[in-house]
Ligand code: HMG
């Protein structure tokens with residue numbers, strides 16, 4: 001079994017994490033969170049989304065957050081753009097990468113972005129073309145690749161179909177997302193294999209929510225396939241407003257601890273990452289969801 005020697009993490013906490021918060025998080029706090037993540041060594045950060053403020057009010061300050069960043073060379077800042085309107089609004093913020101987001105579940109596509117899977121690809125195509133023409137990278141998030149809150153289990157063939165459509169419109173890399181965290185290692189491997197029919201190993205990432213406590217096991221299963229790109233959320237923030245009951249992504253602290261313990265390099269300083277997690281958890285007025293941070297903070301106090 002040969003595992004990757006290096007893993008690249010995209011922290012999606014500022015977007016996937018905070019989008020689900022009921023209390024409004026001030027722009028300055030979002031900016032400060034991004035700054036702390038980059039100080040901890042994150043080289044990719046999903047900052048915000050250019051979606052309808054009526055649908056996701058928490059992301060309404062997208063342009064202000066982007067404008068507030070003190071960018072660090074070598075860090076890639078990405079934003080979600082579901083349609084041309086979102087892309088055009090995002091352009092002034094000069095993201096390094098935009099993310100179009102589709103689903104392997106028809107019902108989830110309707111609830112999340114108000115259109116069918118086929119319509120979503122039609123909407124994404126001009127966004128992808130415009131981004132590539134402007135020299136901006138393009139990632140495609142694929143939700144519900146293992147299970148859907150509305151349709152139950154999702155067959156890998158549907159993931160393969162969606163990945164093929166993403167590839168056909170020019171998407172450069174895809175995220176295989178277990179949106180509601182129901183996946184177990186072998187099912188997740190099948191979903192990743194389906195994406196790997198269309199994208200190579202460098203262009204497929206794992207995005208695992210931890211609702212059922214399976215996300216670290218699923219991360220290990222992905223590593224065993226050679227996948228070395230993952231999304232995670234500092235302090236385990238988050239959830240999707242259109243996937244009721246789903247909790248946040250696997251905590252970045254937990255992934256980093258596991259990887260470092262396995263001798264896999266991430267370039268991330270766990271202590272500084274924990275500080276970022278404490279900063280946002282204290283603002284939100286609750287304990288971190290990271291098991292590793294809880295354990296290490298207890299030691300720090302002692
Ligand atoms: P729609 O209502 O079908 O859009 O929404 P529309 O084109 O008919 O326009 C209706 C209104 O929305 C108009 O405003 C537009 O201007 C406005 P009105 O005339 O009524 O005042 N509008 C926009 N405003 C700002 N930015 C835009 C935009 N587009 C239209 N880009 C839309 C379609 C996609 C916009 C809507 O459904 C939406 O915003 N959905 C939110 C989706 C979302 O953010 N979901 C959470 C992120 S996905 C996720 O978390 C999963 C992921 O983490 C992976 C995983 O775990 O699975 C990525």
Ligand code: MG
Pocket residue numbers: 016177179207209239240249
């Ligand atoms: Mg997500």
